Amino acid sequence: MIIRKSHAGSLTLIGQTDHSRFVGQLAAHWGNRDFAVPAPYDSVVRAATYHDYGWLQYETRPLTNPETGEPYPFLGVPMTDRQLAGYQWALDWMTDIDPYSGLVVSMHRTGLWKGRYGKIKHPAGRYNLTALSPEVQAFIARNERRQEELRASLDAKGVWTNYRLMQVWDLLGLYFCCQEPYEDFVEPVPVSDAGGDDDGVRMAMKPGGSRRVEFAPYPFDVHPLRVQLTLKRLPQARYQDVEAFRRAWFGAEVSVEEFELV
16 A cells, blocks of 8 residues: 655555556546547556556555554565465456456556566656565566467557556556655656657646646646545554554545646
């Protein structure tokens, strides 16, 4: 889960599946005169909406760090066999529903360990995974072989453009989830599937008031675009044991934050 800790010690908690659905909203409204609509639309938006459902099993039994008593942030969760099995379950689940969606999600998952396959210049390295245990290397190798098979068997036109879009949307989701909005940019952002693997534009984000973020250039199909993020807040960061944290996590009130994108 994504964890934001206040100066007072309280926590804002956003499940990876909540982040995933937020990203799906961005993907669903992507495209206008300047940016091509994702294609195939259903498959790509489905992939974006469920790209982080490999965390679903973890969210049923989230852990705390035994040394601090605090819940693990998503980049710090131990990469156990159970965690990798949860990722694999989600990839198989999505591929069974829609092989093209499954291919994009699988490429996203393995790409997080491989520098997003070099497709993002900025923010390069942010939120990527770097620990490559033998188990992780085997996971990557197994799924990259499956990706090659899917690309060969499907009409996989534009899949690398859609992979790049998935990275842009994921980074935008993390931009909203991991902290309050601030000035930043993502580069390169594809504008069509006709260019090369590195073609694209720099997209800047700038806070423009309470819960409002200005995009330049603007990539969405409605103006303004209002998107919602679900989250939970806890009054304290440390817990006596993991059971105490889970009781607080499961029982916390669900809040919704709305952002206006202009």
